[in-house]
Amino acid sequence: MGAIASPAEDEAMNTIFYGMIDKLVLAMQQLRRSRLWISIFRREHLPQTETDYLAMNRRNFFVHILPAAMNKKSLRTSYSWLWMGVTAFWLFVILVISGIYLMFYYVPSVERAFDTIRYIINQVSLGRFFRNLHKWAGELMVAVVFFHMLRVFYTGAYQKPREFNWIVGVVLFLITIFFAFSGYILPWDQLGYYAAKIACNIAQNVPFVGDQVREGLLGVSNCNNLNQFSLIRWYVIHVFLLPVLIILLIAIHFWRIRKDDFSAPPEEERA
Ligand code: HEM
Structure with missing residues (x-):
């Protein structure tokens, strides 16, 4: 007991x-x-007051990309839909790194393009890995950017004062699709060749300036004669023009997120 x-x-x-x-x-x-403890965690450098926080926000490049203050509820992954915009950005970084690796071996020649892809897959060390990574990340990025756009629409974040960033976003979405489409052409296999042919037919049907657009994008006077000019143009579009454009627009996109502040759930924004 x-x-x-x-x-x-x-x-x-x-x-x-x-x-x-x-x-x-x-x-x-x-x-x-x-x-x-301090030597490991450097706590004395952490901001202690709100003024310190704002000063840190200005001093550090990576931190200053974020708005100085954010509504706590917007930080939830359920609000940003798993931070789809951030995910899209990191997919783009993966695409740049894996794309540079592929550029060391790929040759944009109608005779050799497909063979160089086969060479990358079968002979190059880590070639199959980087090629698959590039392909999967590219396809995933189209979906992720689309869902990010859907989230922005669903949460009403496209409204004032973020209308300009919404327009920048729409252009980013179009560029992402162009990226995927131009990459599809590059192996110059049956899929790539006929994708280029579809692009050619669409281009020449643009009202009034169809012939010029076809010449500019594919370098041919007849869509049945796609040739070296057609492939090299899409190669330059894929590895130079689109990357320069998207990097510029992502920079503007991030700058606007910083300036317009991150949106909050509608009931919080009204409060
Ligand atoms: C390459 C494509 C894109 C990248 C890398 C990107 C990146 C980002 C990031 C990192 C954010 C902040 C956090 C987040 O929501 O994850 C954001 C917010 C935003 N994005 Fe994008 N984005 C892209 C495409 C788009 C598209 C297609 C649209 C719409 C048409 C769009 C419109 C917006 C708007 C309006 C915001 C502010 C959202 C808010 O304040 O709640 N973005 N974007």
């Missing part, structure tokens, strides 16, 4: 228990103030 503790015994137990907790908290506080 266990004896029931008297109130005095209870009191004594409590004193011991809370005394131990107090000592633990004190030890933790001392540890966090110790030179060892």
